[in-house]
Amino acid sequence: FFQDHVRAAMTCIRFFTHGAKSYTELGGKQMWLLNLKSNIAADLHNRQSQKATKIIFISMSSFERIFSLSRHINTVDLQMEVTKFLHQCESSGTSQMTDSSLPTLFGNNNMKMDVACKVILEGKNIEEGFGIAFRVLQDFQLEATEVYSKVAKQLVKQQKYSEIRQLLKCVNESGEAAKNDGDNIILSCLNEFKNIPAEDLDNLIQDMDSDENKIQAYMMCNKLRSAYLVSVRQEKARAVQLVQHVRQLAESSGDDVVRAICAQWL
Template sequence: KSGLDPGGAWHAWGMACLKAGNLSSAREKFNRCLKPPMDLNQLNHGSRLVQDVIQYLESTVKPILIADDDYFATLRELEATLRTRSLSLEMMCEGKIQHNSYYQECLFYLHSYGTNLAIISFYMRHDCMREALLHLLNKESPSEVFIEGIFIPSYESGKLHMLENLLETIDPGLESWGVYLIAACKYLQRKNYYHILYELQQFMKDHVRAAMTCIRFFTHGAKSYTELGDKQTWLLKIKDHLKVYLQEVSRSSGRKKMAFTFRKKMSATDVSRHISTVDLQMEVTKFLHRCESSGTSQMTGSSLPTLFGNNNMKTDVACKVMLEGKNIEEGFGIAFRVLQDFQLEATEVYSKVAKQLVKQQKYSEIRQLLKCVNESGVAAKNDGDNIILNCLNEFKNIPAE
């Protein structure tokens, strides 16, 4: 009669029925004021009224305690406990949900008035990860719901391995999870969580992307080739990933089509080329690491060039290798392979090296550079002339003492 919204009254009445243990009457009252969300995949837990109902029902249930008498278990027992924890949690969850009227009541309200994220979060709160994953699949929820409701809670609570095991149990080929796994990788990349990203890529058997992450581990933050020398393990891991990928490609070449649709693909030719790049980078790293350790290294720069960068960076690597040895000849062989493998402009590299030698007043080295270029067997007719001309131009820029 007064024109006021009766929703608040129905909600209060429903809560009173809940507290009195009259569950069926509470359903009837809440039906008058609760509405399902317009979009089940929205990234929230539904209306505040629904959340209040769930919160009360969950608080009413006494938690099931796991016996704590295994504090002094032996390491072997602890290992066995960890191995079976995933299964035991699943069984405990199943019993807890199915045989408890209050949990069943929670699910009724969540399915009637909650979002998919609210349902999934409920399952995750009660260690029912399998149910959460199956709900996600059945409802074909978007990847944002997976990230928010399952993935973030899993790695934050140290249950990433449990999640991986369940994903594989539900679909051994992981194809059903492809969209979600790629989204998780992008999320981790945005957050700069590269160690978790690498672990996930290995689980996905996404060897090309795992190799790319290893490249970042190798190059990121290094200020010298002495530091890169200590990170060469990552180069070996890059090679391992690429070799495994090549084996998988060759195994599947007889079949009609590779089934791994969400894993990054690359032609066998490109993979072989990348393996050659890694081999050459290992040689460059060992050589420059040795030069820095022996004190012959003189070049300094703001960025550390590697063969994983663009052509300008590769040119810098070739120059660095020639200039940092005891003499030009010592590093020329490796530098020449860099020029050949990446089809770099040889004249440009030789000219840059010659200019540096003039600045450092290493005139005998210029003669050695000319000798190495001529003996390389692929020098252009005017390479020697260009080197000398660049040296003369550099002389002009040196102020007379």
């Protein structure tokens, strides 16, 4: 009997995703998600009822199964919210994603991370979809920094540099960010620094919290004078190491001005 609900649930997922080429199309197939939720809820109810009628030891696996079914219901609810949001984005014209993939929360973790990225990027601004994406990351315990870094790289490609700063603001305000998460997100997208206008690049680096990360960023972007200026503000022993490194980079790149400044300071 339980297997009937499982098969019905899998059928609903297949019908929901089959042949859809846009979230607008998925939005028109929400009835399959409602059917899916109904089947999972029926399975959950039957299992809970069965356990309640038996005055026996209930195994941990039984509790885990019931808990798992509850999580599946939460997944369906969240997928419905994701579908509604992305459908609205497509309908309003804010969607700018050009790939043809339609990731859903019924796939593996990589696909779930793609969902989170898509939700953040598709809204009229970063903040609009961040809350939904954050719940996806939390519910499935995904690598948040990896997702945020992927979003930042995409924003560089779209030349939306101010949106990267908005992303960092959202991450910091989420309450779940580790100390260097914001810095790591910026560092992850600096491989494309040649495509970032100088002013926007400086703004991003200056938004970093750690001087060490700022120095690393300036070095990555061949802004050796800026790297030198931050380096000399550190404690003496560390400053010497950093300035020596900057001098070596200046020598390698043929920047005689910065090399001379470093040599004079040392």
